[in-house]
Amino acid sequence: MRKMATLAIAASMVFTLAACGSSNGNTQQNGSASSDASSGKVRTLKFAALETAYGKAPWQEVAAAFEKKVPGVKVDMTIEKNIEDVIGPSMKSGEFPDVIHLAVGQPKGLTETFVKDNNMADLTDVLSMKVPGEEAAVSEKIIPGFTDTTITNPHNDGKTYLMPMFYSPTGLFYNAGLFEQKGWEVPTTWDEMWALGDKAKAEGIALFAYPTTGYFDSFFYALLNEVGGPEFFGKAMSYSEGIWQSPEATQAFDIIAKLASYTEKTVPANGNKDNFTKNQQLILDNKALFMPNGTWVVNEMANAPRADGFKWGFTSLPAVANGGDRYSYTFFEQIWVPAKAKNQDLAKQFIAYLYSDEAAAIFAKAGAVQPIKGMSEKLEGDNKLFYSIYDNGAKAAMGAFTSTAPVEGVNISDTVFGSIDSLVTGAKKQQDWVSAITKASDALRAAQE
Amino acid sequence: MASNRGRSRFIFFCLAPAVVLFIVFMFIPSIDVFRMSLYKWGGYTDTKTFVGLDNFNKLFHSDKFYQVFQNSILLIIVVTIVTFALALIFAGILSRTKLKGRDFYRTVFYIPNILSVVVISAIFSAIYDPNNGLLNSVLQLFHAVDEPVLWLGDQKVVIYSLAGAMIWQAIGYYMVMYMASMANIPESLYESANLEGASPIHQFFTITIPLIWTNIRTTLTFFIISTINMSFLFVTAMTSGGPDGATEVFLSYMYKEAYTNSSYGYGMAIGVVVFLFSFALAGILNAVTKRDHLEY
Numbered sequence: 001m002r003k004m005a006t007l008a009i010a011a012s013m014v015f016t017l018a019a020c021g022s023s024n025g026n027t028q029q030n031g032s033a034s035s036d037a038s039s040g041k042v043r044t045l046k047f048a049a050l051e052t053a054y055g056k057a058p059w060q061e062v063a064a065a066f067e068k069k070v071p072g073v074k075v076d077m078t079i080e081k082n083i084e085d086v087i088g089p090s091m092k093s094g095e096f097p098d099v100i101h102l103a104v105g106q107p108k109g110l111t112e113t114f115v116k117d118n119n120m121a122d123l124t125d126v127l128s129m130k131v132p133g134e135e136a137a138v139s140e141k142i143i144p145g146f147t148d149t150t151i152t153n154p155h156n157d158g159k160t161y162l163m164p165m166f167y168s169p170t171g172l173f174y175n176a177g178l179f180e181q182k183g184w185e186v187p188t189t190w191d192e193m194w195a196l197g198d199k200a201k202a203e204g205i206a207l208f209a210y211p212t213t214g215y216f217d218s219f220f221y222a223l224l225n226e227v228g229g230p231e232f233f234g235k236a237m238s239y240s241e242g243i244w245q246s247p248e249a250t251q252a253f254d255i256i257a258k259l260a261s262y263t264e265k266t267v268p269a270n271g272n273k274d275n276f277t278k279n280q281q282l283i284l285d286n287k288a289l290f291m292p293n294g295t296w297v298v299n300e301m302a303n304a305p306r307a308d309g310f311k312w313g314f315t316s317l318p319a320v321a322n323g324g325d326r327y328s329y330t331f332f333e334q335i336w337v338p339a340k341a342k343n344q345d346l347a348k349q350f351i352a353y354l355y356s357d358e359a360a361a362i363f364a365k366a367g368a369v370q371p372i373k374g375m376s377e378k379l380e381g382d383n384k385l386f387y388s389i390y391d392n393g394a395k396a397a398m399g400a401f402t403s404t405a406p407v408e409g410v411n412i413s414d415t416v417f418g419s420i421d422s423l424v425t426g427a428k429k430q431q432d433w434v435s436a437i438t439k440a441s442d443a444l445r446a447a448q449e
Numbered sequence: 450m451a452s453n454r455g456r457s458r459f460i461f462f463c464l465a466p467a468v469v470l471f472i473v474f475m476f477i478p479s480i481d482v483f484r485m486s487l488y489k490w491g492g493y494t495d496t497k498t499f500v501g502l503d504n505f506n507k508l509f510h511s512d513k514f515y516q517v518f519q520n521s522i523l524l525i526i527v528v529t530i531v532t533f534a535l536a537l538i539f540a541g542i543l544s545r546t547k548l549k550g551r552d553f554y555r556t557v558f559y560i561p562n563i564l565s566v567v568v569i570s571a572i573f574s575a576i577y578d579p580n581n582g583l584l585n586s587v588l589q590l591f592h593a594v595d596e597p598v599l600w601l602g603d604q605k606v607v608i609y610s611l612a613g614a615m616i617w618q619a620i621g622y623y624m625v626m627y628m629a630s631m632a633n634i635p636e637s638l639y640e641s642a643n644l645e646g647a648s649p650i651h652q653f654f655t656i657t658i659p660l661i662w663t664n665i666r667t668t669l670t671f672f673i674i675s676t677i678n679m680s681f682l683f684v685t686a687m688t689s690g691g692p693d694g695a696t697e698v699f700l701s702y703m704y705k706e707a708y709t710n711s712s713y714g715y716g717m718a719i720g721v722v723v724f725l726f727s728f729a730l731a732g733i734l735n736a737v738t739k740r741d742h743l744e745y
Contacts, residue, residue: 084493084708088493091493091494091495092493092494092495093495094495107708107709108708108709109708109709109710109711110493112711113491113492113493113494113711114491114493114494116491116711117491117493117494117496117711119491119494119496212689212691213691213693265579265596265599266579266580266597266599266602267602268599268602268691268692269577269578269579269599269600269601269602269603269692270578270579270601270602271602271691271692272601272687272688272689272691273689274570274571274574274686274687274689275574275578275601278578338494340494406489406491406710406711406712406715407712408504408507408508408511408706408710408712408714408715409507409508409511409513409514409706409710409712409715410710411705411709411710414694414705418691418693418694419693420693421602421691421692421693422604422692422693425599425602425603425604425692427604427693427695428693
């Protein structure tokens with residue numbers, strides 16, 4: 001009898017264990033089974049998003065509005081700060097969300113992985129779809145230029161795989177109050193910038209600081225547009241041969257190397273994700289004049305102490321020559337559909353709906369601005385100043401290094417931007433930096449489809 | 450006969466849960482690391498291509514990997530030697546002398562071990578801060594330096610700054626371990642040594658160390674494993690591998706390649722190398738520290 005009991009206990013332990021191991025799979029099977037069984041009536045759209053500063057609420061509100069607009073649809077939402085870890089395991093076993101809102105440039109690189117693996121659904125036809133509940137097509141609502149960047153059309157085949165969502169202009173942030181006090185002009189060319197740098201140095205203020213080297217992406221992309229125009233930028237982004245030895249590229253590298261010598265010396269010590277706010281604090285404390293950043297910095301530093309008379313100022317990059325073009329890089333998030341998602345038609349409909357006035361108003365309430373025509377006029381406060389940068393003569397730069405098939409051990413962002421720390425500390429020379437970039441660029445060109 | 454069979458069946462079922470757990474959570478994942486290192490795979494989807502030993506070939510031709518290897522080995526050596534020496538000395542002092550407040554010191558030394566790495570990183574980020582940091586303020590007080598030292602910003606210094614935080618965190622743990630085995634050494638040995646006029650330092654090297662040797666050997670293996678693991682946590686929380694890769698270590702590089710660079714297979718290849726390296730290093734250390742077992 002006792003033996004039987006122990007046997008039973010041991011057996012039950014094994015079973016609970018087995019149940020533990022597979023419980024995850026079970027619920028998922030149930031989930032998909034129920035949606036299949038009732039596909040005639042209620043269709044379930046599985047939506048996954050990264051929880052960002054805007055929070056979950058706007059998405060929930062938009063999903064509810066979508067369910068109302070399109071009857072017979074239920075939006076099943078997963079919005080998490082660690083969305084990659086939440087949806088990762090089920091994707092490995094072949095269960096994909098229908099729509100994913102997750103931008104490129106995250107540390108876990110999930111979106112890049114899908115781009116590189118060619119695992120995204122073609123969304124070109126979404127552009128010609130009518131926005132549910134409205135007369136206009138999606139392409140008529142989106143600000144021109146947003147859907148022909150190297151980010152949204154990563155494979156260079158004229159097809160759009162990622163749709164642009166919330167955008168934010170980036171550029172140089174400064175203390176406008178300090179400029180008023182000192183009677184300084186905000187420089188419009190790099191020559192004026194250096195002159196100002198020397199003037200500020202005499203007063204013990206550094207010209208430049210950056211939160212982390214990662215913030216140089218927008219800076220570098222805008223600068224490439226200034227030195228060589230959009231066509232040159234496009235070539236550089238697709239790793240064109242010899243591009244980094246061209247006079248335009250050399251001019252850009254010279255500017256960054258010179259800027260490194262004008263950078264506040266302690267910046268590399270705090271240039272990591274734990275301490276980068278100390279670098280941003282340099283601007284608020286009048287210890288440095290300019291930093292590259294995005295509009296989110298205002299919220300990020302909202303509670304930080306600041307110098308008397310501090311007022312946020314925001315400008316595009318200075319031009320390389322008098323009367324030259326000035327650029328401000330536009331950072332935007334993306335939404336996309338995995339190629340193996342089950343409800344792709346519904347997913348496309350949902351994405352089209354996100355560009356409706358109704359949805360845009362809900363997002364704008366939370367401070368999330370979509371690239372929809374006429375949106376910037378509806379903004380208030382600091383945001384009005386920031387988003388009006390393009391009305392004041394700055395051109396918009398968009399796009400990033402093209403995704404290629406993954407090349408092991410080669411990371412172009414680390415090579416181009418990460419090394420700027422070394423330029424500031426003096427551990428690396430400009431020519432070593434450029435030759436490392438050339439080497440990485442060559443390796444990636446070979447991996448391009 | 451029947452009862453014998455019943456007995457083995459009983460043993461089998463008693464062992465089954467543990468064995469199943471071990472196989473499912475330890476054995477299969479470890480084998481999987483080896484298997485996945487042979488694929489080119491992004492890590493998130495089910496698309497993968499078999500590439501044989503390609504990943505390893507690329508790994509051994511990568512300058513970046515050698516830099517990472519150097520950083521890791523430097524950390525293992527520095528952290529192990531310093532922690533080992535200090536922990537042993539402190540343990541010797543605390544268990545052999547009649548120091549006032551012994552228990553207090555023991556607790557204080559152990560506290561860093563209870564703190565989470567994120568807290569320790571925040572503490573050390575504050576200590577190392579170039580402008581308002583404790584360390585620079587003290588140095589400037591004594592006019593030891595003119596310019597602030599960039600503890601986390603200077604490529605030549607930053608790896609030692611990291612080691613400093615790791616040593617501070619680890620000392621207490623090993624000290625308590627050494628104290629535990631020192632407490633087992635019979636008092637009579639020290640008494641007779643005293644009678645024969647051996648100094649405390651002489652006693653430490655001829656009695657204490659030989660008699661806790663087994664313990665020391667075990668901790669050496671711990672040092673290797675924990676330095677590899679902890680350095681990842683400290684790097685992630687303190688420097689993100691910066692500036693410009695100067696503090697990139699094994700696991701942080703593996704993470705970057707596996708996830709950020711969408712090369713999961715390559716990341717696993719790094720994992721395999723780390724696995725074999727730590728195994729080999731532990732094996733070598735074990736072999737060279739082998740001594741005849743002393744009994745008391």
